[in-house]
Amino acid sequence: MEWKNRADVVIVGGGIVGIATAYYLTRLGRRDVAVIEKGTVCGGSTGRCGAGIRAQWGTEMNCRLGIAALDIFESLEDELGMSVGLNQGGYLLVAYSQNEFENLKKGMALQNGLGIKSRSVTLSEARKICPALDASDAEGFTYHARDGHADPFLTAFAYLEAAKKLGVSYFKRTECTGITVKGGRAVGVDTSRGHIDADVVINCSGAYSQIVAKFAGVDLPNWGERHEIMITEPVEAGVCPPMLMSFSGNYYIQQRPHGSIICGMSPAGHPQDFENKSTWQFITAMSRVLNKLLPVTKEIRVVRHWAGLYDMTPDGSPIIGETDVKNFYHSTGYSGHGFMLAPIAGKVLAQQLTGNAPDIDLSMLDYRRFARGELIMEPNIT
Amino acid sequence: MGDAKKAEKEVIVCRCEEITLDEIREWIDRGCDTFNELKRVLRVGMGPCQGRGCQDIILRELSRRLGVPIDQVEAGTVRPPVKPIKTGLLASE
Numbered sequence: 001m002e003w004k005n006r007a008d009v010v011i012v013g014g015g016i017v018g019i020a021t022a023y024y025l026t027r028l029g030r031r032d033v034a035v036i037e038k039g040t041v042c043g044g045s046t047g048r049c050g051a052g053i054r055a056q057w058g059t060e061m062n063c064r065l066g067i068a069a070l071d072i073f074e075s076l077e078d079e080l081g082m083s084v085g086l087n088q089g090g091y092l093l094v095a096y097s098q099n100e101f102e103n104l105k106k107g108m109a110l111q112n113g114l115g116i117k118s119r120s121v122t123l124s125e126a127r128k129i130c131p132a133l134d135a136s137d138a139e140g141f142t143y144h145a146r147d148g149h150a151d152p153f154l155t156a157f158a159y160l161e162a163a164k165k166l167g168v169s170y171f172k173r174t175e176c177t178g179i180t181v182k183g184g185r186a187v188g189v190d191t192s193r194g195h196i197d198a199d200v201v202i203n204c205s206g207a208y209s210q211i212v213a214k215f216a217g218v219d220l221p222n223w224g225e226r227h228e229i230m231i232t233e234p235v236e237a238g239v240c241p242p243m244l245m246s247f248s249g250n251y252y253i254q255q256r257p258h259g260s261i262i263c264g265m266s267p268a269g270h271p272q273d274f275e276n277k278s279t280w281q282f283i284t285a286m287s288r289v290l291n292k293l294l295p296v297t298k299e300i301r302v303v304r305h306w307a308g309l310y311d312m313t314p315d316g317s318p319i320i321g322e323t324d325v326k327n328f329y330h331s332t333g334y335s336g337h338g339f340m341l342a343p344i345a346g347k348v349l350a351q352q353l354t355g356n357a358p359d360i361d362l363s364m365l366d367y368r369r370f371a372r373g374e375l376i377m378e379p380n381i382t
Numbered sequence: 383m384g385d386a387k388k389a390e391k392e393v394i395v396c397r398c399e400e401i402t403l404d405e406i407r408e409w410i411d412r413g414c415d416t417f418n419e420l421k422r423v424l425r426v427g428m429g430p431c432q433g434r435g436c437q438d439i440i441l442r443e444l445s446r447r448l449g450v451p452i453d454q455v456e457a458g459t460v461r462p463p464v465k466p467i468k469t470g471l472l473a474s475e
């Protein structure tokens with residue numbers, strides 16, 4: 001695509017968060033939106049993620065975002081005109097101690113109060129939802145049937161194709177090298193292909209967002225955290241229909257409609273780096289967890305494993321909104337949940353930037369909360 | 383439909399995922415200029431053979447359609463474990 005020297009809005013980061021934001025901005029009336037991406041489409045965390053979507057959260061904000069994201073995902077194929085691979089097999093959360101189960105139930109009460117129909121289930125019910133499950137050591141389970149999983153690649157490409165039709169420019173292999181600030185306002189972006197003037201700059205660069213923010217003199221407390229994931233050969237359906245997940249057990253496992261089982265866990269110590277390195281230790285440890293929970297998987301083969309970066313914040317909640325630098329916005333810090341929250345976060349940020357009333361008030365996700373000590377601690381994360 | 387177009391629809395390039403030449407050409411024309419992008423959107427090279435069967439054909443197609451020498455087309459990422467391994471065997475490590 002031919003480079004241009006100016007755009008109305010420049011989005012730094014062409015993963016799902018940047019692409020979805022570009023789509024909604026254009027649909028809601030911003031005319032000239034450009035996305036710059038240092039790699040290729042889906043080359044960063046979007047293409048490496050587990051792609052779960054859930055409303056079973058432990059903070060009100062995340063519950064509201066999660067259920068709103070589900071609402072969008074359920075009609076996304078019709079809206080974008082392309083499949084996004086949505087599969088709603090529910091999330092089955094597994095607790096291994098009385099204390100953990102109490103915490104899940106506390107979250108469930110919060111969710112139920114917000115209209116999310118999560119419920120606690122017994123081991124025998126859990127086995128109806130997930131027939132191959134052997135979790136006799138579990139203390140309890142909660143389940144929400146509308147939770148699920150989509151295809152992160154298809155979702156990103158579907159948003160991108162729709163955005164391009166609306167006039168969005170997408171520049172791949174174009175790295176952000178600076179943000180121009182004049183009189184306290186962001187007015188442009190320096191890139192590996194040259195400078196581009198902009199009225200608004202949005203930082204959607206995931207695990208790299210603190211580096212991009214620093215270009216404008218804004219300090220974000222984010223960091224990149226490495227997580228690992230693997231996928232098996234496709235097998236007959238029914239091995240793990242829901243997303244099976246445990247915070248203390250440190251795993252998530254789900255079978256795609258296509259038949260492959262995808263599962264992940266965090267490496268010991270949660271390495272804080274930018275290395276997308278996968279390790280032998282991971283596939284052996286993950287295989288042990290998988291075989292214990294779902295003994296039928298012993299004969300199933302792993303075909304691929306890889307790593308990706310969570311874009312972490314100190315409270316595990318996202319950072320969305322304008323900064324001390326005028327016209328410089330953030331949509332980052334999703335702490336491993338950027339894929340599921342991208343549609344709703346993109347839509348709400350676009351509403352704010354087009355003078356429309358936002359679906360959800362996101363002002364508490366302002367990054368200044370860390371300086372004020374108003375953290376929104378999310379308990380339901382691995 | 384012309385014979386050539388019909389043939390494109392019938393030629394399966396990625397046998398694991400049953401992806402046709404026609405689909406690959408469509409996404410190259412939509413802007414995918416690397417093997418990895420085609421892999422992400424079409425699943426080519428994601429099956430049990432991990433691209434052993436299709437990658438060379440797809441790189442050649444990219445080269446031809448983009449008009450660049452094949453050595454300048456970005457090849458796909460090779461990911462471990464290279465050959466499919468039973469989880470039961472890994473778990474006993």
